[in-house]
Amino acid sequence: MMNPQLFTNVKIFDGTGAPTFVGEALVDGNLIRAVARGNGGIPRESYYDVIDGKGMTLMPGLVEAHAHVTYSNMAQFSELGLIPIEEHTILALQNVKLMLDSGFTSLYSAASAKFRLEAVLRDAIDAGKFPGPRMRAASPELTATGGLGDERQYHTNHQGFELIADGPDEIRRTVRTLIREGVDTIKMNISGDMFAGRQGFARRLSYTEAEVAAAAEEAHMRGAWLSCHARADAAVKLALKYDFRVIYHCDFIEGETYDLLEAKRDSVFLAPAIGVIYATAYEAEPWGITREFVEKSELFTMIEQCPKVYGELRKRGLRVLPGGDYGFAWNPIGTNARDLEHFVNILGFTPADALMAATKWGGEIMDIPNLGLVSDGYLADLLLVDGDPVENIKLLQDRDNIKVVMKDGVYYKRLIPTPGM
Ligand SMILES: [Zn+2]
Known part of the structure; x- marks a missing residue:
């Protein structure tokens, strides 16, 4: 068993969005046991390992709210179907390791590429067989023909x-x-999308109400969660009516849908998945995504809409989380922290609010009551970052800036001097 770890000489971003402060934090076992302001604020015991953070920032591990760790950074959806299950399992193990290395200590999945893959992955990580973040495992996307x-x-x-x-x-x-x-969690594609079918499908339903109701009844009866792909206004309405927990996209909502969402602000989580929209619109040309396609599929309209839609929803108290559908060729796994920058530049979050959404609200979407803060009694999922992400939100995009990744009180990555060595 490791000695208690006392992090000193660090700036602490505690996950609440409050300003960072110079302080100390003590980790004992898998929990944070004390947090104090100033250096020397926590009484020393001789058996503590004292970690000099050299002014770096200690913060909660990040939570990805729209993860696809079984995707292969493919340029075409159909490529995923060609990967045999054995290779796919290895690929997924590599991806979860990369996520942890990138500072994501928890993942809320927005869909698996194969039926059992994520559930098996989650169990292997929980059993300590392979390194990886905490996971909420999803189904593949339930989709109607077409x-x-x-x-x-x-x-x-x-x-x-x-x-x-x-x-x-x-x-x-x-x-x-x-x-x-x-x-x-069961993922259901209630609306269409600009990447599939005819033009304008993103604004239409793909499933009937009876089909959505059937999925919801079964999931609720058995205690599973529901999440959905819902760009169309009518799709968001159905998701709310049938108590979906996580609603992705919401691009084309209007009128009373804002009120319906507000009424459920304490139980619903939203993630716009802005990362993939941005990268597809501006950076996907090498993979054959032409400007003509981008315009036809309303990607620029979505980027324009986003600050209006999510600005209003935040004002109404909804939790909007980073998580950008990373897993495509032009939006690869491991670059997930870019969503924080998009939240600032496109959605108008302050850097502290974007980080709060990825940590405090991250703990809430994971449904782990003591996850997501640097606070007494919270799980020791921690990052030590060279620099201050509140001053420069892009810092987290470079894995080399993340000197320590700790999950559940165990070091996964430690690029700082070890005490006594
Ligand atoms: Zn997705």
Whole structure:
């Protein structure tokens, strides 16, 4: 068992959004046991390891709210379907390790690429067999025929990352099976998307109300969570009516939908997934995403809409979390901290608020009551960052700036001198 670790000579960003302060923090076992202002604020015991933070910033580990750690940084959805399960498992293990190395100590998944993959991954990490963040494991995206992710063609039956389910009965059987196999959250593509089907599908429903109701009834009955892809206003309305916990995108909401969301602000989490929109609009040309496609698929409109939609929703008290659909060729896994910069530049968050959303609210989306703050009694998921991310939100995008990653009181990464060595 490791000695208690006393971090001294650090600036502390505690996750609440309050200004950073010079202070100390004591980790004992897997918990933070004391936090004090000033150096020398925590009484020393001889058996403590004293870690000189050299003025670096101690902060809670980051939480990714829209993770796809089983994606392969592919340029086409259909590529995911071609990866055999054995290679896919290894790829996923590499991805979760990379996420931890990048400062993400927790992941809330927005969909797995294969049926059991994330549930198995989560269990292996929890059992200590492989390094990785805390995980909430998702199902593959439940999609209607012709919906987002249906990569089949009439003459083939080749699938991508999707799980096609049509009609209430098939949806019930699929949801029941997924929950039997251990997923924490069911992902459903209630609306269409600009990447699939005809122009304008992002503004339309892909599933009927009866289908959404069937999925929700099964998930609620069995104690699983629901999340959804919902760009269309009507899709967000259905998600709210049937108590989906996490709603992704919300690009085209209007009118009373703002009020409906506000009414559920204490139970619903939102993540715009701005990272993939931004990268697709401005940086995906080498992969064949033309300016013509970007304009036709309303990506610029979405980037324009985002500050209006999410500005209003924040004013109404909704929790809006970073998490940008990283896992595509132009938006690769490991660059997830870019979303913090997008939250500042595009959504108008202050850096401290963006970091609060990724830590304090991150703990809330994970549903772990003592996760996401540097505070007495909280889980020791901590980063030591060279520099102050509140002053420069881009710092976290360079893994080399993250000198310590601790999860559950255990060092995963320690690029600072070790006491007594
Ligand atoms: Zn996604």
